[in-house]
Amino acid sequence: MKKQKLIIIGNGMAPGRALEHLFEQAPHAYDVTIFNAEPRVNYDRIMLSPVLSGEKEYEEIIIHGDGWYIKHGIMLYKGHKVINIDRQAKTVTSDAGTTETYDKLLIATGSSPFMLPVPGNNLPGVLSYRDLDDVRAMLLAAQSRARAIVIGGGLLGLEAAAGLKSRDMDVTVLHVMPTLMERQLDPAAGYLLEKAVEQRGIRVMTKASTKEIIGEKKVEGVLLADGTTLPADLVVMAVGIRPNSWLAKEAGLDCNRGILTDAGMRTSDPDIFAIGECAEVGGQCYGLVAPLYEMARVVAAQLAGNNEAAFVHSETPTKLKVTGINVFSVGDLAEGDDRQEIVLRDAAAGVYKRLVLKDDRIIGTVLYGETSDGAWFHDLTKKRTDISEMRDTLIFGQSYQGGSPLDPMAAVAALPDDAEICGCNGICKGKITGAITGKSLTSLDDVRAHTKASASCGSCTGLVEQLLSLTLGDSYNPSAVTPMCSCTDLGHDDVRRLIVAKNLKSIPAVMQELEWKTSCGCAKCRPALNYYLVADWPDEYADDYQSRFINERVHANIQKDGTYSVVPRMWGGVTSSKELRAIADVVDKFDIPAVKVTGGQRIDMLGIKKEDLPAVWADLGKAGFVSGQAYAKGLRTVKTCVGTDWCRFGTQDSTGLGIRIEKFMWGSWTPAKLKMAVSGCPRNCAEATCKDIGIICVDSGYEIHFAGAAGLDIKGTEVLGLVKTEDEALEHVVALAQMYREQGRYLERIYKWAKRVGLDEIRRQIMGDAQKRKGYFDRFVFSQKFAQVDPWSERVSGVDKHEFQPMATIGYAQAAE
């Protein structure tokens, strides 16, 4: 059978989902062509706010990467806006002049942000909040501009305000109604929300009606109807959306607010369908993804030949995605004579709950502060459960019923199999637990991949994790969220991300903002935080020596008897008679009991008393030695072989390259120790293939290796790639080290990090993406400006003197007095 041609206009969340269903049900039925006005693939629009706030990167919110389109043979016209549909000829034409023919057409043009029709609304600096371009424009503005005004105190406006605030802007929200989010919340909850938003340092003005946006060449402020003028450098309008239906209207399709469709998502032309925010079905337009995904399911079934598939309306709960503010609302909240309500307030805990009842059934729910029972209340509404029996305790939530303890696990366990867990994707409990057992899933990521539960807005992640542990029992180990230590519930990755996102630049700031449970941390988290801050803010962060392990604090290695060992740097493992003589003199002068050659081609002097360290370093310094950093979670040694200088097999100057790398990289801190080696040929005398990073010289250039181990674990290296010149070798090695510095968890060796993020991903960024590589390289070079200070000579000149001397010596003489 010849394939039919399906054209899709718009590449948003709804058609993306429809195609997934379609390829499952009828993989070979259509040749698909997509026109998208945005010049990109399909991404998760809901997650734009985390991109704005810096908690996520655009790459992390892509739903279908380029490879997906290739795999499914889809022609995707990026940046093509369709300007005409010719229903007679069955063609569409884009603004770039491309015309394509269809058998079936799917319109999914979403909606357009509504711009208030006030003077000045088109000035530069006035933005909407709809797509990635808006976010990028806001980020640009945040860099140089101080004051932002967000017009609109609804879901989008508040998310935008929180995002801009976390970018250090001075933010004011203008809302025309008396309370925030009045469409979803009642005034009491709206008031609590306003307080919480203000607590974050965001100004809120309600009953503020915008009259004009003022400015000459760009935005300078906002004029309100009451005559107040507010200065602003950026104005974001988030006052509502309009279904994007003009194209369909021009093509003569029946439209009301949106494009009218029947329950099968078919428009007035039988060969044309419409889904997403642009569609109007059963007299209603939608603006949340859950119903749009339902439309996607229906249209896919229709396109696959199932004429029965029909869209059914359901209420979708609203949740605000601002970290730390929990709001849940669903259903009908209006008051009326035929209705009763149950309200619970706990001012101290900042909790407000309200249920609206009619005929002994819940028809509306508002939860503020404590939202974990939202799914249960919503379920009772959907099932029209008669609640008269439990009316007295209903508001306390599900776990309270039947007197069972208030245990969130028990609450989830008690949910029926058809209770909805993931609102965005309409996934019920039974489907998740079924997938966990049926497909032997063991992690949150697995569940996301197989069921999509918690893969969209993520607010049900906690519930899904509880289902995992209920279903798997003790064998579920939510390793993704293993806390750093008992001072916090956050894992290393979250902490690293938030340090950057929230601009945290000191240990007290991290502990305050991330709500540490102890007053000053512990010996696990403090060194980790100190490293993260050093790595992320090399120029601004003041290294906190009290948060470093003793070895790094005194720049020597503590031994079991409390003495120290000292290893001077010998670049590339090369030394000279002068250096050896100096070492011999030091050993004699300070009566050093042991001298040993290390595995990293260095000389180790062991058994030195702490008080002697500065004097030992002073003597070594005179001979030109600097610290070998043999104690550091940082660059340790670069081992080399003699290469072309001496060896008959040598292909390149391995000694020279090793020394060059060591001189470039010494002093840098890394998540765990970093040991390197360069061998002059594949005979590999420097043992480069079990190092953190190694180089094997070959005739055609330099083969870069990484992620080896020869400690508790033994592991050969992986090949990163082959480069031609010494300069390139240095650049690649440095970029790799910087990527590890930025992503590694404290004490995580490079091979463990590599396993976690994936070898291919590392190769893609370091070998495949010159721009990324350059970025890493430049950031490393920048941080070296502050790191390459010899700690020994610093201490010889008096830094941290207190470390090396006792505070007092109480002798017999004094005692005898």
Place this chain on the structure above:
Amino acid sequence: MNDWVEIGSINDIPRRGARCVRTPQGKIAVFRTMEDQIFAIEDHCPHKGGPLSQGIVHGASVTCPLHNWVISLETGKALGADEGSVKTVALRLDGDRIFAALELVAVAAE
């Protein structure tokens, strides 16, 4: 019998840090916490004798640099699953001066 012996100023010790004092009975470690409380204990970990003065100070405890036992500065007892304790030494603060209750005479009489 204990004497109050002046051992230095609180400003000699970094916050969340420690200094050693040598005494005829051995080294004691004097700690200063984030909140400027001061404590002194024997500088000798109950596990394998590690120098507690070299550990990381957090709250009113220190983590031994050798194998990470956590010792309470107030009681000298090992916290968590580990068992053992070190002697504590009483301190008195007078202005910025620190005095330690040290037993000196007995030794001096030798």
